[in-house]
Amino acid sequence: MQNKSHLRIRALCEGAILLAIAVVLNYLSAMIFGSLPQGGSITLAMFPLLLYVHRWGLGRGLLVCFAYGLLDMLLGGGYAWGWQSILLDYLVAYTALAVGGFFRGKAWGIFPCVAIGCLGRFAVHYFSGITLYRILEPTGIEGLEGLGVFTNPHVYSIVYNGVYMLPNTVIAVVLAAALYVPMKKFFAGQDILGR
Numbered sequence: 629m630q631n632k633s634h635l636r637i638r639a640l641c642e643g644a645i646l647l648a649i650a651v652v653l654n655y656l657s658a659m660i661f662g663s664l665p666q667g668g669s670i671t672l673a674m675f676p677l678l679l680y681v682h683r684w685g686l687g688r689g690l691l692v693c694f695a696y697g698l699l700d701m702l703l704g705g706g707y708a709w710g711w712q713s714i715l716l717d718y719l720v721a722y723t724a725l726a727v728g729g730f731f732r733g734k735a736w737g738i739f740p741c742v743a744i745g746c747l748g749r750f751a752v753h754y755f756s757g758i759t760l761y762r763i764l765e766p767t768g769i770e771g772l773e774g775l776g777v778f779t780n781p782h783v784y785s786i787v788y789n790g791v792y793m794l795p796n797t798v799i800a801v802v803l804a805a806a807l808y809v810p811m812k813k814f815f816a817g818q819d820i821l822g823r
Contacts, residue, residue, distance in 0.1 A: 635820060639684050643692040646676040650696055651703065658704070668753070668792040673700075674746065675803045677725050682741040683817045686729035697722030716756040724748035738804045738815045746797040750789055757785025 654673035663669035677696055681689030701718040728745030731737030762781045804815075813819065 638820065639688050642683070643680055643688065643695075646680045647692055647696055647699070650674075650676040651699055654700060654704065668789065670792050670795045670799070672799060672803075674725065674749075674796050675742075675800045677722070678728055678742050678745050678800055678804075679738070679815075681726050681729045681745060682732060682738050682815060683820065684729070685732040686726055689726035689729040690723055693725045694719060694723045710760075713756065713760050716752055716760065721749050721752040721756070724752045733817050738808065739801065742797065742800045742804055746793060746800065750793045753789040753793065754785050757789055758782055 650673040653676065654671050657671040657673065658669060661670040673696070677689075677693050680692050684692075697718040697720075700722065701714060725745040725748060727748040728741030728743075730744070731741040758781045808815065
């Protein structure tokens with residue numbers, strides 16, 4: 629069993645490493661996939677954040693996910709319509725990934741952690757879409773004209789945010805599934821929980 633001081637240092641180091649990996653993966657993803665006209669992109673960055681959340685839980689996960697949202701906004705140039713958009717679409721949305729931390733300590737828990745964390749992030753983006761980016765007239769999504777014209781802000785927000793959040797969720801689940809067998813004990817946090 630490791631003492632509390634050692635665990636705090638280990639949590640900090642793992643958080644820094646996985647946060648750095650997430651930032652690098654976000655840059656690589658931006659080069660491959662690009663981004664949507666009003667923000668949002670398909671990225672590989674969510675998996676390292678969700679892995680940290682699953683290993684260390686909600687409390688520490690909130691801090692690391694918040695730090696990622698801040699770094700993404702500052703380093704990525706961020707797309708925002710004022711401070712409210714910065715708050716919701718970067719700081720709160722990425723922090724919402726940490727709700728997956730309720731499945732900490734369960735090897736199989738990585739899958740619901742990914743699903744719940746991504747759903748939490750999607751919910752924040754959806755709320756931002758119907759309040760801050762609310763459409764006032766029929767509109768389409770630039771670059772995705774094949775999706776049609778929207779007159780309802782709720783439907784528009786679901787479609788716009790779903791276009792990138794659904795692939796992000798699928799990517800994170802696929803990565804979790806591919807790494808599940810070789811990293812089962814690591815996913816469960818057996819090395820930090822003393823089991």
